[in-house]
Amino acid sequence: MVTGLGSGSGSDPNSDSNGWGRARGLALKSLVLIGGVLLVKRLTKSTTRWDHAKIVTQSLTGEKFSKEQASRDPDNYFNIRMLTCPAAEMVDGSKVLYFEQAFWRTPQKPFRQRFYMVKPCPKELKCDVEVGSYAIRDAEEYKNFCDRSKDQRPLPEEVIGDIAEHLTTIHLKRCDRGKRCLYEGSTPPGGFPNSWNGATYCTSELAILKNNEIHTWDRGYDDCGNQVWGVKEGPYEFKPAPASSVSELFSPVNLPPLQSMEKRIEGSFVLQV
Numbered sequence: 158m159v160t161g162l163g164s165g166s167g168s169d170p171n172s173d174s175n176g177w178g179r180a181r182g183l184a185l186k187s188l189v190l191i192g193g194v195l196l197v198k199r200l201t202k203s204t205t206r207w208d209h210a211k212i213v214t215q216s217l218t219g220e221k222f223s224k225e226q227a228s229r230d231p232d233n234y235f236n237i238r239m240l241t242c243p244a245a246e247m248v249d250g251s252k253v254l255y256f257e258q259a260f261w262r263t264p265q266k267p268f269r270q271r272f273y274m275v276k277p278c279p280k281e282l283k284c285d286v287e288v289g290s291y292a293i294r295d296a297e298e299y300k301n302f303c304d305r306s307k308d309q310r311p312l313p314e315e316v317i318g319d320i321a322e323h324l325t326t327i328h329l330k331r332c333d334r335g336k337r338c339l340y341e342g343s344t345p346p347g348g349f350p351n352s353w354n355g356a357t358y359c360t361s362e363l364a365i366l367k368n369n370e371i372h373t374w375d376r377g378y379d380d381c382g383n384q385v386w387g388v389k390e391g392p393y394e395f396k397p398a399p400a401s402s403v404s405e406l407f408s409p410v411n412l413p414p415l416q417s418m419e420k421r422i423e424g425s426f427v428l429q430v
Contacts, residue, residue: 206277207250209285213329213340214252214275216365217241217288220303221395222261233388236261239371239395242303244272245313251276253316255302256290264304270296272320284328286340288363294319325349327363338372340365351377354386362392371395 220240227236238261245253252275257267272291278284293299299319302310311319326349329342341364351359356377364372372394376387 206285209331209340210252210275210277213286213288213365214243214254216339216369217254217256217273217275217371218243219369219397221369221371222398223393223395224261224398225396226394230390233390234393237393237395238264240264240303241273244302244310245316247274247276247317249276253313253320255299255316257300257302265301267300270299271324272316274320278328282328284330284342286329286342287326288329288342289326290324290361292321292324294321325359325361327361329363329365332364338364338366348378353377355379356385359387364392369397 218241220238222239223234223237227234238259239256240258241254241256243252244255247253254273254275256269256271256273258269259265259267270293272293274289274291276287278287298311325344327342327344329340332338332341341362343362344360348358348360351357354377357380359375359377361376362372362374366372372392374388374392376389377385379385
């Protein structure tokens with residue numbers, strides 16, 4: 158007579174083994190299901206409008222150089238230092254970044270300074286992230302902003318008060334799978350007003366690549382559509398410089414004659430327009 162269903166002398170060992178196997182199988186299925194739900198949640202979260210803006214903000218931030226491109230094509234590209242860092246946050250959550258560019262030989266003398274405002278695209282537009290550029294009310298006060306300690310920088314509320322004329326807006330979209338970029342975009346058709354060097358309007362293109370690489374292409378045109386400033390061959394390519402290579406940037410071997418470099422500067426950049 159069977160006295161119980163446990164491990165007594167009358168139980169079937171094969172039945173116990175099958176029972177544990179089914180239990181383990183159910184447990185594994187449950188873990189897979191829970192993991193799948195968590196993964197879906199994470200993927201869903203990563204595609205929110207504000208997360209896209211955060212990725213672009215982080216990618217723009219930091220010190221980058223166009224050294225490699227300038228080495229490949231020194232006739233058309235300079236070795237430029239691009240430096241960007243957080244400066245303030247608007248009430249609506251938009252991030253304000255300070256941005257400057259300088260020739261790598263003279264990083265303490267930026268020739269271009271801007272505020273970038275990064276936020277999600279308006280819902281009515283077919284894009285993911287909006288990057289607006291603004292003039293700085295007192296640009297001299299902000300030179301080398303990112304290189305200073307925080308207690309030597311203008312306060313966030315001062316930064317917001319010094320946001321001046323709106324210059325351009327670029328609308329970024331996520332790149333299709335298989336492309337090198339993460340986000341890419343440009344100014345709307347027709348660009349934005351610009352009067353430097355005989356221009357009447359300007360256009361900008363921006364691509365965010367993996368490993369925090371940035372490609373930018375700014376150009377100015379006259380009434381007839383002729384390009385009057387900006388590089389013609391293609392966008393500038395800015396890559397983060399490894400710590401070990403920063404000192405090489407300033408090696409005498411890499412120093413071109415200053416006079417010849419200055420002759421090629423005019424027309425290549427908008428120097429504080």
